[in-house]
Amino acid sequence: NLLDIPACADLFCALGHQVAGEAPPLHKPRYHFDYPGSTHGFTHRNNGKGRIISITNYELQITNYDVDDRRSVVGGQRSVSGLQVSVRKLGKKGEVRLYVKTAYRPAELSANYYGASFSAKIAPGQQMRARLYLPPDAPEQLLAALYVWDDNSGQSYQNVGHPLQPGQWHELSYQIPVLHNACLTEAGLVFRNLGQPWTGSIVLDYLDWDGTPRYSSDFSKERPEYGAISQWTTLRGYWRLEGGAYHGSGPGVNESYSGDIEWRDHTLTVRLVPLLGDYHNINLRVQGALRSYAVGLAPGQKLTLYKNAGGYQAVASADFPWRHHRPYTLSLTAEENHLTVKVDGETKLEWCDQEIPYLHGQIGLSNFAACHTRYESVEIEPVHKER
Template identity: 35%
Template sequence: MGVPVKGLKKDENKYQLNENTLERIYAGWLGKVIGIRMGAPVEGWSSEEIQKKYGELWDYPVDYGNFAADDDSNGPVFLVRALEQVEPGRKLTAQDVAEALLNYAPYEHGFFWWGGYGLSTEHTAYLNLRQGIPAPLSGSIQKNGKTMAEQIGGQIFIDPWGLVSPGNPGQAAELAREAASVTHDGNGIWGGVFVAVCISLAFEEWPMEELIEKALTYLPSDCAYAEMVREVLKFWEKDKTGDWRVCLAFIQEHFGYDKYPGSCHIIPNAAVMILALLYGGDDFARTLCICNMCGWDTDCNVGNLGSIMGVRAGISGIDYEKWQRAVNDLLICSGTMGSLNIMDVPYGASCMARQAFALAGVELPGSWKELLENHLESCHFEYPGSTHAMRVRLEQAEEDENGDREYTAGEGCRQEALYRIYNTSEMSCTGRRSLKVEAEGMRAGAKLYVYQKTYYRAEDLYDNRYEPSFSPRIYPGQYLRAKVLACGIQGYVQLYVRDLNDGELLSGKKIPCQKESWLDLEFVIPFKRGACLGEAGLLFTAQEEGSGGVFTAYLDILEYGGEPDYEMDFRQERLESWCEHWSSTQWEVTQFTRVKGSTWLEDEWLHVSGTDFAETYTGSHTFGDYCLSAELKPLCGEKHLLNVRVQGAVRSYAAGFYGEGKLGLLKNKNGYQILAETEFFWETGKCYCIEVQCRGAVLWVLVDGKRLLEYEDCDGPYLQGAVGMSVFEGSHCAYRNLRAEGAHYQARSEQ
């Protein structure tokens, strides 16, 4: 992207980023998620089919509960992370985005539609990249043909490039063109440019038709996409009925699916987006609902409009009860990094906001600077309405006949109690907002849990067509911190985590609730073997009857981090099917994600095997300095390794047996390179304990307790990342007793 691209217009950026910009980025990303959730149940339907089933559809078609992963959110939230790898002073290129795609998309499962080479545009481009064909050739008409290059994906993943360019449409256009060209070309690119520019312009006040006209100036006037937009605009200007269905009939006649080749062409779907923008009356809900009722690729179309209209309306323009509460800020993903697959909407918005201010050269305002630079992973509740996917569960001293129930934000009522959580500006400790928790009728001994789910099983999610798999977000050895103010009844509060494998509750010290001052709580989770931590939060215990009063608490910060101290017992894990309704081929070992190859369990061993290579990961992307150890049993082939500091499929270190009679330390930089090696004569079928120690840029490799390799990486070292196992060249290896430890390892090393 070093030179301006033909067809793109450069602007002087006059928009000034401010605190309101942050809220609009959140509103835009939330709008995207709302639109996807709204459109997913009727994806691929015609307008006639939707009308026959629902009539007028002015709500979510389906109550999903926990909405699972979707390609329309996977692409945006992971591909924008390409900006993190761009050095200061260098512009983003298509190859940067291509490497992000290779890093976060597993091989032919999860992430997006794997419809086959020459059928699915993204699948085709991904395989091109895997074979060393660089971007933008990977997505070009020259390589893949015009039909493949002009399908809808060029615009459905494009939202972040507008969100990181508030009021700077020239920048949005350039970023979008580079990103879209990885997988698309021609009108596939111009659609991405158009949508990103619309999002960028939405940060300023424009009449809708002027916003559309201005966005068109960033497209070649003779491209089919621009011609379609102008035709729909002309029809709207002449239409005296104001009836969007009249315009839909015009689109079906002139720009319908029958007019364009491929499975999901960009032009018909973009046409109904323009219709909705013009007939939506500048109203967030009406615009999205009209687009949904138009049919075709609804989650894509309504998702893009959600971004545009979310930014335009701001958070106050999105009805909380009707649209936001159901989402509860939860965003499930299906990339290579399991701890990133359990995400919330504020986290994604904050990542984009941080990039937006950095690109503009503007310092983050007020308390946002500290939050986004040092507490990005935390629950901070500073976005209006945000809940960070927190939940509440009440356990009375005596269970009723229905047993305990779990509720999301704003819901939950039984005979004995009413309990709810919601965002408020009434109280705060570190910023302006907090999460308010209320419960009525708590009896003595009642326990109120306010928590995040930190791990999901297949049965927890409504629809797993995009095959998510997870690693927990928190581990033994790490800390859990919170700031809380509680009042209403006498009682205690403590931090806790729950182990899903054996049901054990691990908790910190009970602290009496204080009505007048905020409590700073911290709990360091003790070492545990065989754990899978699935909940993390606060436990409030009532000391006396509520007597009709209301228990109230305010939560300002909830965060977890630090280094791990745990050991996996593979006898506690299981194989889960993540795609039982679509395919029986997607099985994953619990707590692991898989890039490629096959993984399975036999007794206490986890097996990893592949035709060429196989890699599987667990742990958190936030792990820093730690030691990883495991027993390895090579069973076939010559390359058997442990991975550390894993940041995705093309960024990690690996250490282990790398050829006959060799021990190696390697770095994956979109391809493995040997950093250090030594002779070590290992045998097939024999067990070895391999240990990899990481401190700063220095790594050590030990076999059976003997240090054999040491290397300092002075070329862009990876300083954080998860753990994993990998084999190459058709190898097969079994692993057991996988141990990750941070603070304890550091203390030993210093003795």
């Protein structure tokens, strides 16, 4: 649900290339400012020692800008579109924050007639990147750092401040730490002044992030929100917090999703308890209601791996004696087109999708008609963890 007009323009251009049978356009960062007037909805906050007075799309004249494949400038002078951030009277040890919302709470919406719910666009473990420019007339006393805001804990996480040199472009990066029970609702930059009060501007070229998420949740910090809980959306079914866990049930195929559709190779580990019925699943590579992989406890004392291609079809199965009201830890690993299933740490199934594999997607939880499942925890990890 969290799309802005420039992001939609990028999507429509990519779809146009695909329909025309052409090569896809060059990759653009999530937040760039190449389109006239675009700001991507960036906003700001301060600590009382200065403030941002305007955020505008800006054409910057540059020379020898040869580090961006999107522009391919080797020499000479040309204009580059960026986000100009104008700052007024930033005092000594003062700071201002420039950020974009990566998740919303219902109370933040002026109206919500269709019951919008949101998954956070950024996750712990991912790598943030940004490029910005400090004009030549600025002093050598400013620092910049990338940060995220965890709304569940009320904490900000950021890297060490990077000194900004006047008249220079600066590349920033930040590896978001592994977190438990986090909800990252902001991503952006913090600017800090170490010297005399300063009034001036900074130009942001782009903000982006990617990489495998790495986090865990036991749902204790989540809250009920529009038919599901915070950070999770639903397709159908009755999803709610109950007894310190996330419960799903319903008369049909019941599904709840979280994460980013661009997530690729990782391991999803879920602790669940089957309470009623014969189908209790976890999902990976979810691309909406019609495309995903799932594995779960199945009828006949089976563990079954499914491919959802307009409907769930079993692709692999193994004997597994399970019973209701007992906890199980299911892990589903996706590495390219290869899927591996573990239960309580023991490998049970492996399968390669040789026919139009799904290579990216969200995570999910699901069960089928007349089932009730208690989900107690969720963890996302890279396929090959760092030692």
